[in-house]
Amino acid sequence: xxxxxxxxxxxxxxxxxxxxxxxxxxxxxxxxxxxxxxxxxxxxxxxxxxxxxxxxxxxxxxxxxxxxxxxxxxxxxxxxxxxxxxxxxxxxxxxxxxxxxxxxxxxxxxxxxxxxxxxxxxxxxxxxxxxxxxxxxxxxxxxxxxxxxxxxxxxxxxxxxxxxxxxxxxxxxxxxxxxxxxxxxxxxxxxxxxxxxxxxxxxxxxxxxxxxxxxxxxxxxxxxxxxxxxxxxxxxxxxxxxxxxxxxxxxxxxxxxxxx
Numbered sequence: 001x002x003x004x005x006x007x008x009x010x011x012x013x014x015x016x017x018x019x020x021x022x023x024x025x026x027x028x029x030x031x032x033x034x035x036x037x038x039x040x041x042x043x044x045x046x047x048x049x050x051x052x053x054x055x056x057x058x059x060x061x062x063x064x065x066x067x068x069x070x071x072x073x074x075x076x077x078x079x080x081x082x083x084x085x086x087x088x089x090x091x092x093x094x095x096x097x098x099x100x101x102x103x104x105x106x107x108x109x110x111x112x113x114x115x116x117x118x119x120x121x122x123x124x125x126x127x128x129x130x131x132x133x134x135x136x137x138x139x140x141x142x143x144x145x146x147x148x149x150x151x152x153x154x155x156x157x158x159x160x161x162x163x164x165x166x167x168x169x170x171x172x173x174x175x176x177x178x179x180x181x182x183x184x185x186x187x188x189x190x191x192x193x194x195x196x197x198x199x200x201x202x203x204x205x206x207x208x209x210x211x212x213x214x215x216x217x218x219x220x221x222x223x224x225x226x227x228x229x230x231x232x233x234x235x236x237x238x239x240x241x242x243x244x245x246x247x248x249x250x251x252x253x254x255x256x257x258x259x260x
Contacts, residue, residue, distance in 0.1 A: 006031055006076075015039060015054060030064040031074065056080065096159055096166070105132070106143045107158075110151040113143070116158060124161045127184040153179060160188050168192065170202060177214045189214040205239035212249040224252050233257045 006028050013023050020038040038055045058078060065071045097103075103115035121128040131144070146154065152172075157179045159166040168176045173192060180188035193216045202210075204223070211220035227233060233253060236242055245253075 010035065013037075030062070030068065032061040032064070034059045096162060096164060097155060105141070107154075108143050108145045109149055109154050112151050114155055114158065120161065121158070124187055125183055125185045127182075149179065150175070157183070157185065157188065160191050161185065165191070174206075174210065177210060181214065186215075189216050192216075193218040205236060205241045208236070208249070209241040209244065212245050220249065220252075224249075224256050227253060227256050228260075230257065230260055 008026055008028060010024055015023075015037055020036075022034055022036045024035040026033055026035075036057050036059070039053065062074060065074065097114040097116065099106075099115045102117050104118050106113040106115050108114075118128070118132040122132055123129075153175045156166050156168050156172065157176050160176075176192065177189060180186070204226070207219065208223040210216065211223055227236070233256075236253070
């Protein structure tokens with residue numbers, strides 16, 4: 001009948017990074033549809049950063065409805081409500097660092113192998129470039145041990161320069177930045193900048209210290225902007241991490257305080 005409605009409300013769905021597939025299949029009053037999703041990361045050249053994307057698709061099958069003489073067409077509205085995004089660290093070496101046609105060396109951490117591509121790591125890191133192309137014995141080795149690192153932290157670090165990165169949560173982001181400094185991976189601090197760290201519940205002094213130490217320009221600008229009164233400056237100056245800030249960052253804080 002003209003004016004008839006088919007109303008459906010889907011249950012809440014949790015979509016994690018790298019999820020893909022069918023979320024729901026429904027059949028109501030002769031109309032069938034399938035809701036599917038795919039996620040991933042893409043490079044935003046304008047913003048010079050990796051961004052997460054989520055593609056959703058609804059496929060409708062109304063063959064049964066078309067066989068009903070009184071129905072000529074249908075139209076409708078799809079409403080999607082997005083909850084608060086969160087970023088969790090969950091390294092899956094079986095998928096990210098499994099042996100493949102593209103891997104040509106295995107880094108061994110805590111007895112576990114991380115299969116990587118020498119060329120890719122060499123592009124992002126002077127440390128690995130030297131390791132793979134110098135006269136070190138590791139140059140021709142098929143397995144290279146990496147000492148004094150946590151397996152999951154190290155795997156998370158390396159994933160950040162891969163097409164399917166695993167973003168660190170608040171508990172490990174500090175460790176990841178320390179490792180990025182040790183293994184000379186400057187792009188990591190740009191990837192894990194204000195867009196992700198701002199979602200973490202970190203103490204202000206720690207955030208501005210991280211931004212200063214690891215050259216996280218966006219986060220530093222955001223932190224300085226959060227200083228809005230003399231009490232903020234006073235409280236920060238009492239923080240044990242304040243003395244370790246660079247003179248350049250202290251100057252930015254001073255200039256900011258002059259605007260109050």
